Amino acid sequence: MYDIDFLNRLSRTLCEAVNEQDRRVAEETLSKLIDSNQCLQHCLLLLESGEQPYAQVVASGALKRLLNKKVSRYLLKYLVDRPSLPLYIQNPLCKLYAYLTKIGLLEKDQTGTFHFQMPIDQILTLAKEPTAEGTIGLKLLNSLVEEMNLEEGFESVSKQRKISGSFRDTRLLDIFIVSLDILKQAPEAKTLNDSMLSYITLALDLSFACTNYDFSGIVNDETLDEGNNVQIPTKWRPVLVEKQVVTMFFDLYFVLPEQIISKAFLTLVQLVSIRRLLFDGVDRLKFLDSFICGLKRVLESPQKLSYPDNFHQFCRILSRLKANYQVSELVKCGDQFNNLLELLTIFTQQSLQMSHLFTQSSIFYLMSFWSRMAGSLTYARVDVDLISAAIPKVCSAFIRSRVLLSENVVRGNIEDPLEDLGSVKQLMELFTVISRSDYKTSVEELVRNFEESLGVLFRQGVSNQDQLIARKQLIWLITMMAAGLNGKGSAGYGDDEDVYDGEVVFRVWKTMQMTDQRLESQQPGAVDIQLEFAYIYLMDEFRRTCITDQAVRESKLYEKLAPLGINDEVGVLRITNLKFWGKDERILNSTLALLNDLTAGYSNIRRLLKTQEIQLLLRNHAVFDFVATNEDISIMRSRTNFYSSLMRLVNIELEEEPAFFDEFMAPITVKFKEISAIFQNGNISSSVNETQIRMAVIGFMRDLRGISASCTRKQFYLNFLLWCFSNGDSNVSNLFSVMQESIKLWIDNADVVTPILKLLAELVMNRQSRLQYDMQSCMAVVLFRNIAKVICEYGTRLLSLPPVPKEHHYKQRIKNTGVCCQIIKNVLAGNYLPFGVFYIYGDTCMTDTLDITFKLFYKLQEENFLVYPKLTQAVYGFLDIVTKDCTAYISKMEEIYFIAIFRAIHRDTTAISTSCSILDQVITYVFEQLTQQPGTTSMIQLYREPEGDRWRTAFEKQPNVLYEMLVSILSQILFEEVKCQWSMSRPLLGLIILTRESGRFDECKREFLRQQPENYQMELDKVKEGI
Known part of the structure; x- marks a missing residue:
């Protein structure tokens, strides 16, 4: 001892x-x-x-x-000695053992023995026997593989990857071979009792865990299921080939009960995704042929595929097969592939007819196989006649399946796929490619079903249930028609395709007119909402393909639309659903997104302005429910996009009719005067309902933000700013007075404050140089002085507020600090405000604004604000431009704020380039001040604001600040994987110079040398000489 x-x-x-x-x-x-x-x-x-x-x-x-x-x-001893323990005890203990093994995997004693790895060999031997102890062995191996694959248990990611990589290189293949040897016994077993099935199930889990291992050390995104290749190491290749692994797993389909077959398919999904370069040409073809043969054998006896999990994984195998292999490789399998294609066509047709029994994700994987096959027809250099013949059958079967699914949804009370618009659009992207392979056949099938469903919908004496079924069917058919239009831009379309497009668009437009007439006399329901989404989807696809600045006029298409009074693009650009759907947020957002896209191009705007509906819209934009009423804040958010789109139209209209601005702003001016009058009364609670005026202010600010965002012409924007200051009546408070009063009343309500501050950020944004006026204009200064008052009012009151509950803290207390920072950044980045002369005539608006913003920033240091990306970006962008353009202010700011800048730089991990830029600017300024020649200061003060020296006091009080920054940057450059080395190197020279005189840089070098192995220290000491 x-x-x-x-x-x-x-x-x-x-x-x-x-x-x-x-x-x-x-x-x-x-x-x-x-x-x-x-x-x-x-x-x-x-x-x-x-x-x-x-x-x-x-x-x-x-x-x-x-x-x-x-x-x-x-x-380990406890588990092996007690194999009959309940699962709820066994499983946690197995996981605990795996975790302990992971932690100590690379530890060895003085003899070089890895104590934690030694028991793994014993477990491998134990697991080979189909006994209770062997079952425990398999559970332990499963837990080991899963634990080694988890990025948990270590603070250092590099250590986790080192352990994971070591386990992969030394143990994983042996474990996989054990699972294969066990599974190989299954087809040979005479009987499969419960214990044997449990044993085989664990072996299946183990084989999947091995093939699902993170071989490359990069965690794959599981949401991108079809884009992941399995990066199996090269030394696995002989095992996969010699043991005929693929054939063995397909053999399990015929001997295992249907409840666990999906587990075998899971491993096959991984095997079919193995990187193609693992094999040479001959072995790759053999490996692929084993899949083709296995799939064909399954389809010859497809009874067990009726089980949903089995069907789902089988469809995933098909999808991954085409994702990983080209058509030319599949065709090389000869008759085997041809037979598979015939069986697969029949299987797909039958499966689609029973699609209500399976999940929609299963159907997605099945259709993705056919979509990829259809997409390869245009470039495949092999005989694809069989594929070309199969795809129209699949397309027709899919169309009929959606019609049948609608009936099953209504009559069978099953889940409605139309409720998930995202999944529907993903499925339609696949249908686009499939339908365009034989567009004539696809359109004929769509039109036939469309006419049948439309006849039922408008037929007298039809039951409500049958009408509901017909409406659901129309929704699917219109959605599929829209998907077909989406493929119009593909190679090989011509005049015939234009005729087919006209056929489908004509029917949808006619139906749209009929359903709009119904909506005028009755209240819309849930199915009407789905139908409206289908209309919007088709209109959006029509816009993308037929109404762009690049698209030419499709004469044959518009010949089909002529009976509806639509002879060109202008006739199509009629958006009339806002009067029906102003209170439905989802439809409103989709409609406004379409309007926004339509107003994105100059040619489209010209077309829109020719329509009577748009002209009425520009002159009566305040009559819609979502604009006129102030009831729902979530719907009011749409008003910004609405007015942004309208202002793009107004910009073009003003070119020909300058006086139209006043006419367009008239409804908003009325609101402005009403709100101003209420504030001038001085007692809101007695004059009007407080909630109503608050909601009116919110909507009003959102409207103006949309207008400001799209008002990019200099003269038009000047007119808008003049309106903000006078609103047509000099006796009424201007916009900024309303903002200040609103902040005083509702400082603790972010629903009011955030739209106000975001409007300010937009007003000072110098879009297309709209704020750079001639020398005789003082608009930029006047605008900023008013905005400065609002920011100071907000900041002063915010700092005096008490804490709020944690769930409201971000929204109510710290979110708007980022908006304030964005306002200052927009002002300085706009390069239009001559703030350098403010000190001459004693104007402190810029100083006051920076003071209150830095107080908010300092308050922010108490928070973990880096978890909010938008806030982080705004704060560091603000610091970057202030340290660049406001050096006089930085030199005179209080020490606590100056040091807070360095603390913020030091803790930043999300905007490293910006942080390094901030640090470089501050260090450069400090270095210039320290090396400045006597007498230079007085000359500089002749043409810019005098600078202070508070930064010297700050460094005296915090002498370690620069040293900490130096150590941090050097450590990252030397020991971590830094992608922005150039950015990090910019402030490095300045830090070295500033810390060298105090001896701190030499101290840093000595500490770095002490951390290195002894045999490296002398050589490194020589290298660092002269640095």
Whole structure:
């Protein structure tokens, strides 16, 4: 037993040793101590009587390693000796054993033995026998593979990847081979009792866990299911080929009960996704042929595929097969592939007719196979006649399946896929490619079903249920027609395709007119909403393909639309559903998104302005429910997009009719005067309902933000700003007075404050140089002075507010700090405000604004604001431009704010380039001040604001700030994987120069050398000379 003096020396050496040899000897001694029988007594002695803090650190680490080893051994023995433990006890203990093994996987004693790896060989041997103990062995192996694949348990990602990679290289293949050997016994077994099935099920889980391992050390995005290749190591290739692994897993389909077949298919999904370069040409063809043969055998006996899980995984195999292999490779399989294609066509047709029994994701995977096959027809250099013949059959079957599904949804009360618009659009993207392979056949099938459903919908005497079915069918058919239009831009379309497009668009437009007439006399229901989405989807696809600045006029298409009075693009650009759907947020957002897209191009705007509906809209935009009423805040958010789209139209209209601006703004002016009058009364609660005026202010600010965002012409924007200051009546408060009063009343209500501040951020945005006026104009200064008052009012009141509950803290307290930072950034980045002359005539508006913004920024340092990306980007963007353009202010700011800038730079991990730019600008300024020649200061003060020297006081009070920044940057450049080395190197020279005189840079170099192995220190010391 060692005495306490020896243990203290050992602990101090381990924690402070500069000499690499001394450290190595101490670590070997510690390993012997842990392996000895007196380890616990030594650790307790260190804890009780050891020298602080070294003894406690060493003792805690040794105890952790000792306990891990002892507990791991005990758990393994405990589980093997008690194979009949309930699952709720077994499973957590297996996971605990795997976790302990993971932590100690790379630890070895003085003899070089890896104690935590040794039991794995015993577990492998144990798992090979179909006994209760063998079942425990398989559970342990499953837990080990899953645990090694988790990015948990370590603070360092590099350590996790090192352990995961070591396990992959040394153990994973052996474990996979054990699972294969077990599964190979299944077809040979005479009977499969419950215990044997449980044993085989665990082996299936193990094989999947092995093939699903993160081989490349990069976690794949599971949401991108079809884009993931399995990066199996090269040394696995002989096992996959020689053991005929694919054939073996397909053999399991015929011997296992249907409840667990999906587990075998899961591994096949991974195997078919193996990177193609793993095999050479011959082996790759053999590997692919084994899949083709296996799939064909399954389709020849498809009874077990009726089980939903089996069907789902089988469809995934098909989808991955085409994603990973080209048509030319599939065709090389000869008759086997031809037979598979015939069976697969029949299987797809039958499956689609029963699609209500399966999940829509299963259908998606099945259709993705056919979509990829259809997409390859245009470039495949092999005989694809069989594929070309099969795809129209699949397309027709899919159309009929959607019609049948509508009936099953209504009559069978099953889940309606139309409720998930995202999934529907993904499915339609696949249908687009499939339908365009034989567009004539697709259109004929769509039109036939459309006419049948439309006849039922408008037929007298039809039951409500049948009408509902017909309406659902029309929704699917219109959606599929829209998807067909989406493929118009593909190669090979001509005049015939224009005729077919006209056929479908004509019917949809006619139906739209009929349903709009119904909506005028009755209240819309849930199915009407789905139908409206289908209309919008088709209109959007029609816009994308037929009404763009690049598209030419499709004469044959419009010949089909002529009976409806639509002879050109102008006739199509009629958006009339806003009067019916102003209170439905989803439809409103979709409609306004379509309007926004339509007003994105100059030619489209010209077309829109020719329509009577748009002219009425521009002159009566305040009559719609979502604009006239102020009831729902979520719907009011749409008004910004609405007015942004309208203002793009107004910009073009003003070119020919300048006086139209006043006419367009008239309804908003009325609102403005009403709100201003209420505020001038001084007592809102007595004059009008407080909630109503608050909601009116919210909607009003959102309207103006939309107008401001799209008012990009200099003269038009000047007219808008003049309106903001006068609103047509000099006796009424201007916009900024209304803002200030609103902030005073509702400072604690972010629903009011946020739209106000975001409007300010938009007003000072110098879009297309709209704020750069001639020399005789003072508009930029006047605008900023008013905005400064609003920001100061908001900031002063916000800082005095009490705390709020955690769930409201971000929205009510810190979110708008980012908006304030964005306002200052927009002002300075716009390069239109001559703030440099403010100090000459004593105007403190810029200083006051920066003061209050930095107070908000300093308050923000108490928060973990880096978890909010938008806020982080705004704050660091603000710091970047202020340190660049406002050096006089930075030099005179209070020390706590100056140091807060450095603290913010030091903690940043999301905007490293911006942080380095901020640091470089501050360091450059400090260096220039320190090296400035006498007399230069007085000359500089002749043409810009005098600078201060508070930054000197800040560095005197916090002398370690620069040293900490230097160490942080050097550590990242030297020891971490930095993608922006150029950005990080910019402030480095300045930091080195500023810390060299105090000796801190030399201290940093010495510390760096001490951390290196002894045999490297001399060479590195030579390299650093002159740096």
